[in-house]
Each structure stands twice: as C-alpha cells, then as structure tokens.
Amino acid sequence: MLDLHCPTCKSQLTVTQDRVHCESCSSSWERKYGLISFIDDRYSYGNIPQDKWKEIFSNISGKTNEEIQEYLSSVKIKGRWAYFNSFKNHKADGFSFLDVTDKDVILDIGCGPGSLTIPLAKRCKEVYALDATLPRLRFLDIRRKNEGLDNITPIHASALYLPFREPSFDYILMNGVFEYIGEWEDDTDPRDLQEMTLRTIHGLLKPGGHIFIAIENRYGFDFFYKERDHSKLYVTGLLPRYMANLITRILRRKQYRTYTYSFNDYKKMLEESGFRNIQFYYVWPDYRDPKYIFAEKDRNIFEYYLEHFIKHTASTFEYLFFKWAYKFGLERHFVSNFIIVGEK
Amino acid sequence: MIHTIAHYINGHRKELDLPSGAGSDLAFFKVGGNPWGKGRINFLVFDKEQSEPLLFVKSMREKDRDESLRHEYIMINNLASYRELVPYLPLPVHLGSLAGHDIMIQKACHGERILASLSRSPILHFQKQTMANNFSRSLEFITKLHTSVRNEPSSAEFRRGIIDPFLSFYDGFGSDQNRTALARLLEEISTIMGGSPITTPMHGDYSATNIFIDLDNQIKIIDWETAAEKGLPFLDLFYFMSKYIHNLKIPPRDRWQRVIRPYFGNTWLSGLIGETVREYCQKTGFSIELGRALFPLHFLNKARIKYSMRGKEPAQLWMNLFEYSINNLDKLCF
Numbered sequence: 001m002l003d004l005h006c007p008t009c010k011s012q013l014t015v016t017q018d019r020v021h022c023e024s025c026s027s028s029w030e031r032k033y034g035l036i037s038f039i040d041d042r043y044s045y046g047n048i049p050q051d052k053w054k055e056i057f058s059n060i061s062g063k064t065n066e067e068i069q070e071y072l073s074s075v076k077i078k079g080r081w082a083y084f085n086s087f088k089n090h091k092a093d094g095f096s097f098l099d100v101t102d103k104d105v106i107l108d109i110g111c112g113p114g115s116l117t118i119p120l121a122k123r124c125k126e127v128y129a130l131d132a133t134l135p136r137l138r139f140l141d142i143r144r145k146n147e148g149l150d151n152i153t154p155i156h157a158s159a160l161y162l163p164f165r166e167p168s169f170d171y172i173l174m175n176g177v178f179e180y181i182g183e184w185e186d187d188t189d190p191r192d193l194q195e196m197t198l199r200t201i202h203g204l205l206k207p208g209g210h211i212f213i214a215i216e217n218r219y220g221f222d223f224f225y226k227e228r229d230h231s232k233l234y235v236t237g238l239l240p241r242y243m244a245n246l247i248t249r250i251l252r253r254k255q256y257r258t259y260t261y262s263f264n265d266y267k268k269m270l271e272e273s274g275f276r277n278i279q280f281y282y283v284w285p286d287y288r289d290p291k292y293i294f295a296e297k298d299r300n301i302f303e304y305y306l307e308h309f310i311k312h313t314a315s316t317f318e319y320l321f322f323k324w325a326y327k328f329g330l331e332r333h334f335v336s337n338f339i340i341v342g343e344k
Numbered sequence: 345m346i347h348t349i350a351h352y353i354n355g356h357r358k359e360l361d362l363p364s365g366a367g368s369d370l371a372f373f374k375v376g377g378n379p380w381g382k383g384r385i386n387f388l389v390f391d392k393e394q395s396e397p398l399l400f401v402k403s404m405r406e407k408d409r410d411e412s413l414r415h416e417y418i419m420i421n422n423l424a425s426y427r428e429l430v431p432y433l434p435l436p437v438h439l440g441s442l443a444g445h446d447i448m449i450q451k452a453c454h455g456e457r458i459l460a461s462l463s464r465s466p467i468l469h470f471q472k473q474t475m476a477n478n479f480s481r482s483l484e485f486i487t488k489l490h491t492s493v494r495n496e497p498s499s500a501e502f503r504r505g506i507i508d509p510f511l512s513f514y515d516g517f518g519s520d521q522n523r524t525a526l527a528r529l530l531e532e533i534s535t536i537m538g539g540s541p542i543t544t545p546m547h548g549d550y551s552a553t554n555i556f557i558d559l560d561n562q563i564k565i566i567d568w569e570t571a572a573e574k575g576l577p578f579l580d581l582f583y584f585m586s587k588y589i590h591n592l593k594i595p596p597r598d599r600w601q602r603v604i605r606p607y608f609g610n611t612w613l614s615g616l617i618g619e620t621v622r623e624y625c626q627k628t629g630f631s632i633e634l635g636r637a638l639f640p641l642h643f644l645n646k647a648r649i650k651y652s653m654r655g656k657e658p659a660q661l662w663m664n665l666f667e668y669s670i671n672n673l674d675k676l677c678f
Binding site: 088095119290294311 | 385
C-alpha cells in the first residue's frame with residue numbers, strides 16, 4: 001500500500017486498524033465502517049437519502065453480488081438504478097484503448113459504487129478508490145469483498161485535498177467527476193478549482209503516467225435540445241457562464257458551478273497543466289453507457305459510424321447535422337461525450 | 345488491450361485472410377459487447393483510412409477461458425462444413441488467446457444489418473414491402489439451415505435434451521400457473537413428431553440485428569454465441585418475426601402488445617406471418633401443426649436465454665408472452 005499523507009500538512013500519516021493519525025499536525029481521523037475517512041458525511045451525491053441507505057445496507061450486507069442485483073432490481077427506491085448498473089463491466093471499456101498492466105497503480109477519483117474500480121482492479125496492481133459520499137464507498141467495499149479483490153483501497157476524502165504527495169500513480173481517472181469539482185468549494189471560481197485539480201493530478205502521476213477523464217462536451221449536440229445540463233436545466237451549458245449562473249440562481253436557487261468545456265478548451269487546460277499527447281475518444285451514447293468508442297483521430301471510423309449507426313438510430317436532423325460537420329472537419333466540436341487521455 | 349490485439353492480428357495475417365498490405369496500421373472501434381458478468385468486448389478493426397472494417401473481434405474483458413466464444417467458434421466451423429451454408433457465415437473465423445484473454449476474430453460483414461431497413465414511421469402501410477422482403481430474406485437462410493442440417497435423436501434423447509430443459513426452467517422460474525398446460529404442450533410436440541423426433545441447429549438470437557445484407561446482396565448471419573446444435577425447428581423463425589415486430593414503431597405503443605396482436609389477430613401482419621410460416625413448412629417439410637405447437641416455446645426459450653444472461657426481470661417480459669400464447673393457441677393466426 002502507498003504511503004498516505006495528511007490532506008492538510010502533507011506529512012506522512014500513520015494508519016492503524018481504527019484510525020489515521022498525523023504526527024506532525026496532530027490531526028486524527030477515525031475509520032468509518034472500517035474505511036479510511038478524512039471528511040464528514042455531509043456531502044452526498046445521488047438521489048438516495050440517508051434513511052434509505054440504512055435500509056439498503058441492512059438488505060445487502062452479507063449478500064452475494066447476484067443477490068444485491070436482484071434486490072436492487074426489485075426494491076422501489078429512487079436512485080437505485082445507478083447502483084444496479086454499476087455492476088455492468090463495460091463502463092471501464094475506455095481503458096481497453098490504453099495499456100493497463102498488472103504492474104499499474106491507479107487512482108479513481110469519484111469512484112462511486114465501483115463501476116470502473118472493480119473491472120480495473122482485475123487488470124492492475126492496485127486501485128485507490130476515492131469518493132466524498134460514504135455510502136457509495138461502503139457499497140463499493142461490499143462489492144470488493146464479494147469479488148475477493150484485496151487490491152482496492154477505498155478512501156473517503158475530497159478530491160481537492162488528496163491524501164497523497166509523491167508521483168505514485170500510472171493512471172488517475174475521473175469518470176463523470178471533473179465537471180463537479182466547482183461544487184466542492186463555493187468561494188473559488190470553478191475553473192480555477194478544476195485547473196488546480198489537473199495540476200495536482202499531474203504532480204501525482206509517475207512520468208509517462210496518464211490522466212483519464214470521461215466528460216460531456218459543452219457544445220455537444222445532445223445538449224442543444226435533447227439532454228439537460230448538469231444544472232438539471234436545458235442549454236445552460238451553452239450560455240455564457242454569468243447568464244447560466246443567473247438562470248440557475250432564479251430557477252434552481254443555486255450557483256452555476258458545474259462547468260463543462262469545448263474540445264479546444266479541454267485540450268488547452270490539459271496542456272497548460274503539463275500534459276502532452278492528448279488524445280480524445282468519442283463515446284456513444286454517453287460515457288456512463290459506453291457502447292461505442294473510437295479515437296477522434298480515426299475519422300474513417302467516424303464516417304462509418306455516421307453511415308451505419310447514427311443514420312439508423314438518431315433523428316434525421318442529427319444525422320444531417322453530423323454529416324455536415326464531418327464534411328467540414330468539425331465533428332469533434334459537437335460530439336456529446338469524450339474520453340480524454342493525457343500523458344505526463 | 346487493442347495494442348495486444350493489433351499485434352496478434354499482424355502475426356496471423358494469413359489465417360485471417362487479410363489482403364496484402366492491409367493490417368499494418370490498424371484502428372479500433374469498440375462496438376457493443378455484453379456488459380454483464382465477465383462479459384465480452386467487441387471491436388471492429390479498420391485499416392487506417394479505409395471506410396469499411398476488415399475484421400470483427402470478440403474478446404473477454406477478464407482473463408478467462410470463455411466457453412461461449414469457444415462454443416461460437418465450434419458452431420460456425422461445424423456449419424461451415426455444409427457447403428451450401430458457407431456463403432451465409434462470417435468466415436474465416438479464428439480462435440486464439442492473448443495475454444490470458446480468449447479472442448475470436450472473424451471477417452467483418454460489410455453492408456447493412458436488416459435492422460437498418462426498419463422504418464421509423466408509425467404507419468405500417470409504407471413499410472409493408474420492406475417487411476415482406478425482410479421476412480423472406482430471413483426465411484432464406486433458416487430454411488436452408490433446417491433442410492441441410494438435421495439430427496434424429498431417439499425419443500428418450502429428445503425428451504432428455506430438448507423437452508425436459510423447458511420444464512425444469514419453467515419450474516425453476518417460480519411460476520407454476522401454466523405448468524400443466526406446458527407439460528401437455530410438450531407431450532403434444534412429442535406426439536406430433538411421432539417415434540422419430542427431429543432436431544435442427546438453432547441460432548438462439550436470430551434477429552434483424554444479427555443478419556447483414558452484404559454489398560453483393562448476400563445475407564450473412566452473425567453472433568452465434570447462444571446457438572445450439574440441437575434445437576427445435578420453427579423457433580428461430582418465430583423469434584425473428586417477434587423481435588422484428590417488437591422493434592417497429594407502429595401502434596400500439598406497448599411493444600409487447602404489438603407482438604401479441606398480429607399473432608392472435610387478423611391484420612395484414614397476421615397474413616404476412618401466416619404466409620411466412622406456410623412457406624417455411626413447404627420448404628422444410630415440417631407440418632404447420634408442429635409449428636403451432638412449438639410457437640409458445642420461442643417465447644419460453646428467449647426467457648430462458650435472458651434469464652441466464654440477465655436474471656429474472658428481463659426474462660419476465662418474455663415469460664408473460666409465453667403465458668399468454670400458451671393459453672390462446674386456438675386463436676393463432678396460422
């Protein structure tokens with residue numbers, strides 16, 4: 001296991017059976033349900049309320065993965081499908097385009113219930129699975145034990161204060177997480193927080209290590225009219241930030257802080273954070289359900305996808321739109337979901 | 345993973361029948377696959393700058409020897425020993441192992457899947473001709489398969505290998521309402537087949553998604569992973585028609601009702617179904633009486649496959665169709 005470092009003073013931590021302690025600044029954190037935890041339980045991502053989690057854990061503890069799936073498919077609890085679907089192994093298929101080996105150490109930031117953690121742990125040496133929502137980590141921990149995977153370390157922490165210091169990872173991934181970074185601290189500009197996180201990740205990667213981000217394209221076709229933005233409203237992502245902020249303050253009574261970016265912006269942000277060889281992959285229908293994946297540079301595959309898939313499954317308008325975009329070499333600006341890989 | 349696959353392909357160019365010069369610079373397109381369990385991941389492999397894929401690759405996500413890939417490979421190769429079936433198969437097919445992952449590589453089909461010709465119009469009138477053509481194309485292969493390859497097991501083998509699994513699945517599913525009706529139906533099937541039952545190969549997922557119409561108008565059948573060497577006649581044909589109707593956009597909105605209505609009604613679709621079944625009988629020599637008795641089993645068979653892959657809930661919808669059909673056989677449209 002890697003050495004953990006104090007999220008505050010960055011000194012090396014002492015990890016025991018029931019707590020984590022920093023000799024240097026005398027901070028101490030008790031383990032929760034056996035899990036290393038650096039933050040309180042207030043942050044909760046997802047639709048499942050605390051009392052429902054109690055009910056869920058009382059029903060799934062000691063059960064096999066098959067029994068858990070059976071339970072989740074039958075119980076009527078809002079938000080359960082994300083956990084049921086986390087058993088789908090294809091969510092980590094983007095990694096098949098990379099050379100993950102059994103020597104690699106991976107940090108999964110915002111691991112959730114383990115959609116990527118579990119399949120990756122079967123291929124690599126170790127996964128550090130970090131999330132700020134404790135029930136999600138508990139869920140992952142149950143799955144981990146059921147699968148007999150002892151190379152996963154779940155950590156309850158904020159991605160803004162990572163308990164690592166040295167360049168230790170071969171891959172650091174954020175699957176549907178980067179856009180939420182702005183929500184984790186209200187008093188800093190979301191873009192500044194995102195850029196700070198990219199720089200931190202760059203520092204934690206070994207030379208030649210890779211960052212893996214799965215995220216929406218701000219100007220993706222789906223967000224013109226088909227899909228809601230992360231604000232849960234339509235088109236806010238397309239608007240200037242101040243206008244989106246005004247609208248979400250009025251309609252949702254909260255600031256607009258879930259920033260997504262364009263193809264060029266992502267590339268620029270990664271380059272400015274020190275990454276090179278930045279590759280984009282298109283992922284359809286979206287990165288949560290990655291049925292189709294191919295590299296942005298393989299335009300012949302885009303043409304094939306356009307004529308054999310989009311043509312028959314999407315609306316005529318969408319097909320003609322992408323046909324036009326392809327003709328002028330602009331498709332990368334409008335594909336709705338990306339996997340972005342950058343090398344240190 | 346794709347780098348290892350690319351290396352493997354380049355090392356097996358001859359076996360894979362790759363054209364000269366092709367395969368040195370490959371691009372990968374991840375397509376579909378099975379997301380559940382250990383699951384498979386599929387890729388179409390392109391030569392750089394080429395607009396049509398060269399190869400179709402199926403691999404396991406986890407390091408595992410996969411019986412379903414091996415089974416599919418054997419099934420395709422067995423069928424390829426019948427010369428008349430060769431044009432319909434995605435050949436050559438190659439089975440290998442790389443870095444502990446089982447892998448099956450076959451020639452990519454060009455052209456379009458039949459599914460691509462399905463209209464999105466809610467009006468049936470404008471798609472009648474296409475539907476009739478597609479039903480006829482599906483019939484073309486299935487009649488050829490069922491006339492070329494047949495087995496004649498003993499009555500005891502037939503009961504043990506074909507009949508009993510249906511009963512034990514039904515019992516295990518936890519629904520016993522129609523247990524007696526199913527047992528009676530299976531008896532009837534044995535009686536119709538007399539002392540010499542016949543089994544035929546069964547694709548198991550014979551749908552518009554898995555039938556390509558190649559650039560030279562030849563149909564190719566892919567995805568043999570749920571295939572059985574010894575199955576029942578009619579079932580693939582019924583499944584093709586049911587799944588096709590299920591995928592249409594015509595009313596009613598409830599897809600399951602949409603499947604049931606033409607089989608048990610008197611519409612244009614009922615007429616097309618009847619015509620297709622009669623043509624199948626004429627070409628294969630199986631009786632329509634046998635077809636009627638086997639009809640509910642195609643729903644039960646699909647429920648069985650769904651159950652084994654995805655659990656009870658997705659299987660339940662097919663089970664509902666089975667339960668409806670077994671109780672309404674007298675109203676069947678053929």
